[in-house]
Amino acid sequence: MNLHCDTCPVRGSAACAVLSDDExxxxxxxxxxxxxxxxxxxxxxxxxxxxxxxxxxxxLKVSGIDKDGNEQILALVHPAGFIGELFAPFxxxxxxxxxxxxxxxxxxxxxxxAIDTYPALARxxxxxSQEDLLASRNLLEMTGQASAEARLxxxxxxxxxxxxxxxxxxxxxxxxxxxxxxxxxxxxLTIETVSRKLGELETAGAIRREGKRGIELVDPALxxxxxGRQSA
Numbered sequence: 153m154n155l156h157c158d159t160c161p162v163r164g165s166a167a168c169a170v171l172s173d174d175e176x177x178x179x180x181x182x183x184x185x186x187x188x189x190x191x192x193x194x195x196x197x198x199x200x201x202x203x204x205x206x207x208x209x210x211x212l213k214v215s216g217i218d219k220d221g222n223e224q225i226l227a228l229v230h231p232a233g234f235i236g237e238l239f240a241p242f243x244x245x246x247x248x249x250x251x252x253x254x255x256x257x258x259x260x261x262x263x264x265x266a267i268d269t270y271p272a273l274a275r276x277x278x279x280x281s282q283e284d285l286l287a288s289r290n291l292l293e294m295t296g297q298a299s300a301e302a303r304l305x306x307x308x309x310x311x312x313x314x315x316x317x318x319x320x321x322x323x324x325x326x327x328x329x330x331x332x333x334x335x336x337x338x339x340x341l342t343i344e345t346v347s348r349k350l351g352e353l354e355t356a357g358a359i360r361r362e363g364k365r366g367i368e369l370v371d372p373a374l375x376x377x378x379x380g381r382q383s384a
Contacts, residue, residue: 155180155256162232166206167276175270182262188249194235195247204263205234210253211314211329216245225330225338227288230314236260251330267271295340298380303339304349305379308359312369318326322372328365355377 157163157176168176170250175273188194194205194212212229222224226245235247235255258266267274294303308328315326332350336343353359358375360368369375 154232155183155185160208160256162206162208167232167273167280168235169205170272170276171270179266179270179273180256182266183256183258186255188253188255190249190251192249193246194249194255195245202235203257204260205255207231207233207235208254208256211250212247212253213250213330214245214247223337225334227284227291228310228338229292233284234277236263242305248333251327259352291338295338300339300341300345301349301352301378302380303341304335304346305353305358307339308333308353308367308369309375309379311338311370312367312375313374320371325362325366325368328367 157168157180163169171179173243178216181288195203208286209231209233212233212235213225214224214226214227214229214235214263215223218224226248229247267277294306309322312322312324312326315323318341330338332343332346333342336346339346341349350359350361353375354361356374356378358369358378359372360370362368362371
């Protein structure tokens with residue numbers, strides 16, 4: 153399916169935002185739109201297909217299998233995030249949709265030509281790669297040092313920020329894209345601890361659970377304080 157940049161919800165926040173309208177239109181001719189269902193794989197470990205993509209809507213996880221055969225979630229990709237083999241090879245990792253997700257996908261060769269043609273795009277992708285590296289370091293630090301409550305509060309805060317359609321504030325309501333088992337895997341906790349800490353965050357008045365995965369932020373400032381994150 154062809155790309156429609158004029159209606160793209162991440163038009164102003166994706167790496168291609170640095171391009172002019174004409175440059176973006178030229179780039180779009182080389183790409184295609186793809187929709188994944190929950191659980192569908194974008195890239196599998198060892199895939200020969202060299203492609204890159206920007207996530208338009210939904211959420212993805214980057215995961216691997218440890219020596220005991222257990223899944224380890226290494227990173228999450230939120231809307232406007234870039235995924236692919238351009239700067240960070242995924243030869244040993246799977247990239248899987250956590251929810252129904254829509255992406256714009258490019259062959260790596262096409263994106264490499266675009267980078268040669270538009271140096272601003274190369275700089276934007278490099279900045280995004282650096283941001284992803286920082287996020288990975290923060291995750292490692294959090295899982296190694298923070299309390300279970302702080303880890304969960306930080307993850308919920310990050311999901312709320314990703315679900316917002318503006319950088320001015322985080323979303324008041326959203327659906328958790330991860331199961332409790334996936335949250336436990338990512339944060340280095342047990343499923344029982346995740347369930348207990350969700351209840352404690354609700355009792356404290358930071359959140360309210362709605363249905364199976366719905367989250368309402370009752371007190372975003374309290375949630376941020378519990379996460380140990382500094383205000384932006």
